[in-house]
Amino acid sequence: MQTKITRLKEELKKAVVGQEAMIEGLLIGLLSDGHILIEGVPGLAKTTTINALAKALGLDFKRIQFTPDLLPSDIIGAQIYNPQDHSFSIKKGPLFTHLLLADEINRAPAKVQSALLEVMQERQVTIADETFHLEKPFLVMATQNPIEQEGVYALPEAQLDRFMMKLVVTHNSEEEELEIMRKGATKRFAKVEKVLEIEELFALQDALEKMHIDPELETYIVQLVSATREPERFGLAGIADDIMYGVSPRASIDLYKAAHAKAFLRGNDFVTPADIGMVIHDVLRHRIVLSYEARAKGMKSDEIITKIVETVPIP
Amino acid sequence: MSLSTKDTYVKHSPGKLFLFFAILLSLLGAEDFSFSTHVDVPDPYVKEAVLLSVDLNQTNHDIVLLFNFDLKPSPDYTFQRIDSKETDSYHNAKVHYLYLVYPLKSGDVKIGFDLVKRVTNDESVAYSFSGDRDNVKGLVTQNTTVALPPVILHVKPLPKGTQLVGDFKLNYEIKQTKAKAYEPIPFEVTISGRGYLPLLKNLIPKSDAFTLFSEKPIIHTSHSKEGLQSRVIYPMALSAKENFELPAIKINAFDPKKERSYTLEILTTRFQIEKADVNTLVDKVDNPAPYRTDWSWLTTLLGYLVVFGAGFASGWLFKWHKKQRHDLQHPLIEKIDACKEKKTLLQLLLAHDAVTFAPVIRKLEADLYGKRSTTLKSLKQEAKEQLHAN
Numbered sequence: 013m014q015t016k017i018t019r020l021k022e023e024l025k026k027a028v029v030g031q032e033a034m035i036e037g038l039l040i041g042l043l044s045d046g047h048i049l050i051e052g053v054p055g056l057a058k059t060t061t062i063n064a065l066a067k068a069l070g071l072d073f074k075r076i077q078f079t080p081d082l083l084p085s086d087i088i089g090a091q092i093y094n095p096q097d098h099s100f101s102i103k104k105g106p107l108f109t110h111l112l113l114a115d116e117i118n119r120a121p122a123k124v125q126s127a128l129l130e131v132m133q134e135r136q137v138t139i140a141d142e143t144f145h146l147e148k149p150f151l152v153m154a155t156q157n158p159i160e161q162e163g164v165y166a167l168p169e170a171q172l173d174r175f176m177m178k179l180v181v182t183h184n185s186e187e188e189e190l191e192i193m194r195k196g197a198t199k200r201f202a203k204v205e206k207v208l209e210i211e212e213l214f215a216l217q218d219a220l221e222k223m224h225i226d227p228e229l230e231t232y233i234v235q236l237v238s239a240t241r242e243p244e245r246f247g248l249a250g251i252a253d254d255i256m257y258g259v260s261p262r263a264s265i266d267l268y269k270a271a272h273a274k275a276f277l278r279g280n281d282f283v284t285p286a287d288i289g290m291v292i293h294d295v296l297r298h299r300i301v302l303s304y305e306a307r308a309k310g311m312k313s314d315e316i317i318t319k320i321v322e323t324v325p326i327p
Numbered sequence: 328m329s330l331s332t333k334d335t336y337v338k339h340s341p342g343k344l345f346l347f348f349a350i351l352l353s354l355l356g357a358e359d360f361s362f363s364t365h366v367d368v369p370d371p372y373v374k375e376a377v378l379l380s381v382d383l384n385q386t387n388h389d390i391v392l393l394f395n396f397d398l399k400p401s402p403d404y405t406f407q408r409i410d411s412k413e414t415d416s417y418h419n420a421k422v423h424y425l426y427l428v429y430p431l432k433s434g435d436v437k438i439g440f441d442l443v444k445r446v447t448n449d450e451s452v453a454y455s456f457s458g459d460r461d462n463v464k465g466l467v468t469q470n471t472t473v474a475l476p477p478v479i480l481h482v483k484p485l486p487k488g489t490q491l492v493g494d495f496k497l498n499y500e501i502k503q504t505k506a507k508a509y510e511p512i513p514f515e516v517t518i519s520g521r522g523y524l525p526l527l528k529n530l531i532p533k534s535d536a537f538t539l540f541s542e543k544p545i546i547h548t549s550h551s552k553e554g555l556q557s558r559v560i561y562p563m564a565l566s567a568k569e570n571f572e573l574p575a576i577k578i579n580a581f582d583p584k585k586e587r588s589y590t591l592e593i594l595t596t597r598f599q600i601e602k603a604d605v606n607t608l609v610d611k612v613d614n615p616a617p618y619r620t621d622w623s624w625l626t627t628l629l630g631y632l633v634v635f636g637a638g639f640a641s642g643w644l645f646k647w648h649k650k651q652r653h654d655l656q657h658p659l660i661e662k663i664d665a666c667k668e669k670k671t672l673l674q675l676l677l678a679h680d681a682v683t684f685a686p687v688i689r690k691l692e693a694d695l696y697g698k699r700s701t702t703l704k705s706l707k708q709e710a711k712e713q714l715h716a717n
Contacts (some may be wrong), residue, residue: 033682286692289677321678326670 014279016216019207020068027064028057029195030188037179038065038153043220045267047108047152048175049298056181063152067204067215068146071110071149077119077191085128089138092317102139107131110147112179113158114154123274128152128169149213169257169301176266177291178298201222201243206237208317211218216276223272233271233288237264239320248323251316254306259299287327293317359387359444360394360420362475366428368479374492374523375583376554377428377480379406379438379654385420389448392420393468402428404480409550425549429523433484437477440529444471464704488587491580493522493554497591505595508603511540511564516593519558524548527578530561535569539596540564565598572597614674659714663707669695676710683713 019041023037026306034050038061041048051060059075066073076087106112114128131137132152132297137147147158158163172178184192234298236240239246275287293314300313350423358385367378385392395626398406409546430436445468455466485492499516518525524546545560565573576593605611625646659679666672674690676684693699694706 284680284692284696286673286677286688289674289688290681292677293681318678324676326674326677 016212017277018207023068023207024061024064025203027204028061029192031057031061031181033232034061034179034181035179036060036274036277038062039275040291041176042069042149043153043217043273043276044174044176044266045149045151045156045217046067046266046269047174049130049175049178050153050155050181051157051178052155052181053157053183056180056183058153059085059113060154062111064204065109068206069208069210071210071279073111073113073198074106074109075115076106077115078117078124079120080121081177082124083121084124087124088127088131088137089139090196095316096150100140102142102144104139104144106121107135107137108144108146110149110151112152114152116157116164117154118167122142122156122168125165125167125171125176125258128142128154129174132174151211167272169299172298173260173262175298177270177294179294185290214215220269220272220276223276223283224281225268225272229271229283229288230268232285232324232327233264233267235324236288236320237296239294240316241322243320246320246324251319254309254311254316255300256303256305257301259296263296263299266293289321289326292321341360345358357444357448359390359392360385362442364478366478366480370483371430372483372581372583373431373433373485374429376522377430379426379428379478379550379695381422381424381426381440382566382599383442388418391418391449391452393445394420394422395441395443395538396422396424397441398426398428399441401437401439403412403432403436404438404629407550407555409552412663419580425552430479430482433482436482438480440475440477442473444473445469446471462548485581486579488579489581489588490527490578491518491525492584493520493580494524494584494616495520495522495525495580495591497578497593505600505601510565511566512598514563514565516561516563518561518591519559521554521556521593522582524555524557525559526711527561530578531563531573531576534571534574537565537567537573540566566643567598569602569622570598570600609634614648626667646696659715660711663714666703666707667702669706672706672710684710687713 019091020039028035037048040046042065052058063073063165085105087105088107090104091100091102117125117128131146135144135150147294156167183189216320235246237259240246240255243249243252243255269292271283271288274291275283278287280287294316297313300316302311302316361381365380369377371377381396383394383396395692396410406426406428408424412423425661426450428438447466447468451467455464457464462645471608497516497518499514502513516530526544533539541561541563545562547558549556573596575595577589579588580591581588662675666675669691673688673695675693676688681688688708689705690699690701694701
């Protein structure tokens with residue numbers, strides 16, 4: 013099992029230089045059946061990464077560029093009238109794929125975002141009176157520009173909650189950029205080969221569900237999540253005023269699943285507190301709603317998470 | 328104070344002063360004007376003043392004619408324009424120039440001319456006058472450079488050893504012949520008369536017996552048809568530590584008008600110097616040997632080395648201090664040091680940067696949940712090193 017994951021990582025590295033955190037996050041999403049939100053400036057190999065992942069798994073891949081004039085039917089599909097035989101037929105939208113890159117999701121209006129997020133949650137699409145179930149696996153990797161940029165519609169908290177993880181992608185190091193430049197200029201990026209069958213992926217997902225986790229760690233996860241809602245109970249009265257809303261129960265589920273996937277990717281047979289600690293920032297950062305005071309102070313949700321992890325005792 | 332002149336007659340044949348029309352005319356200007364020159368001495372001596380007159384007379388009266396005229400500069404002679412008369416009558420320009428020319432070498436010396444003929448018409452003149460202070464209108468002329476034949480002087484050489492050319496007198500004044508040691512004694516020589524400017528480079532020769540202080544000569548001149556009248560004053564001072572004698576100085580001169588050589592002389596003068604009482608002087612030895620070896624270069628070198636070393640050390644210290652400050656200021660260092668248990672350290676590292684501390688986290692995991700055993704101190708140290716590496 014572990015060998016296959018290693019091979020998958022190696023294959024992805026053929027097309028992507030650096031950005032290991034993004035690859036790791038994407039694999040966690042794939043193994044845990046969760047969707048990933050990525051925040052970062054353009055040109056950081058987001059499309060390349062998910063494209064390479066699709067090729068390495070032999071899966072379908074589609075990309076939707078979100079724009080302010082996009083309509084829900086543009087992504088989910090529509091019923092089309094055929095004048096020859098006076099009948100209606102269904103035209104499926106780009107959502108009908110395995111891996112979907114929703115580029116610059118915060119450039120589209122709320123109704124389009126809602127249409128996508130509903131599909132992400134239900135994994136089914138209803139066009140007219142017909143319901144279609146999406147094929148497994150279905151992974152959405154959405155990207156969004158930093159919210160400070162102009163012409164963007166911020167994603168509502170309820171919709172953000174549908175994403176399992178939010179990754180913040182930064183620029184590559186100088187050494188990595190040098191390699192990218194050389195490879196990009198001479199088109200020396202190697203071709204990505206298929207290394208994993210869908211059945212093998214499902215087997216990996218099954219193995220993940222069976223991975224052992226100590227009940228104390230399950231409690232630890234719940235405590236971490238609870239600390240975002242009732243910080244005073246964990247001796248974190250100092251941050252109580254900085255949090256408007258703590259995270260939802262969906263966060264507990266996602267943290268639980270992500271920790272399993274992380275442990276698996278690290279080659280462990282069981283989950284340790286380190287696995288939880290390594291994914292908690294990515295799982296919780298977009299779910300914590302900061303108070304006005306905290307935002308005025310320039311605080312980030314990552315600081316809240318750091319304090320929580322620092323304070324809640326590990327088993 | 329005293330004056331002495333010795334006259335010597337030169338044996339060559341005396342020159343004649345007569346008027347000589349060297350060249351009449353040049354019809355280069357399509358006979359628009361006539362050109363004539365005249366020199367008073369066609370065969371002068373070197374540095375003898377020659378009076379050269381030039382006349383330009385308009386002959387074509389249908390045009391408006393103007394002249395730009397001067398002698399051509401040359402290393403063979405010097406010149407000075409002493410007069411020019413222009414008759415501005417319309418359509419009938421007449422110009423008369425008067426120059427003093429001094430040939431500087433013997434043999435044939437060609438005196439060249441620069442002439443630009445400027446032709447215009449009545450309309451242009453009228454137009455140029457139509458402007459005012461705020462709207463100046465230039466006179467449009469057709470300019471033509473006219474080549475004129477040179478005047479040739481047959482210059483005779485001077486008698487050998489001649490230093491001055493002309494009729495000069497020499498006066499000198501020494502205010503005192505007695506002085507104290509190193510006291511400056513004012514000494515002034517004046518050469519005046521008519522002839523080539525009496526400038527001498529080393530009027531008083533240098534001597535070990537005394538020190539000579541000299542200033543730039545003071546020159547007074549006036550030009551006239553008779554030549555250059557001048558008076559050159561050489562202000563000087565003498566100084567010595569003991570009695571000395573200023574030797575007689577003879578200046579050979581030649582008068583071209585009279586064609587005779589003569590000598591201007593400064594007589595021998597003795598000076599009595601009262602010796603200084605060495606015991607009363609602060610510095611008793613003249614030009615003494617160095618009291619000790621001059622090691623100032625070494626001091627300078629060491630100074631530079633110290634400055635360089637200080638700069639280097641301060642740079643190093645700044646870097647070191649910055650590193651120390653960085654270590655101290657990083658809040659995580661303090662927190663790492665404060666950890667008393669491995670679990671606390673793991674918790675801290677996970678909270679702050681699980682990626683950076685991944686190797687230490689792996690070791691802590693193996694220690695806490697596996698069979699490996701590592702000391703807390705070494706884990707802390709490794710965490711701090713990883714923090715520095717980033």
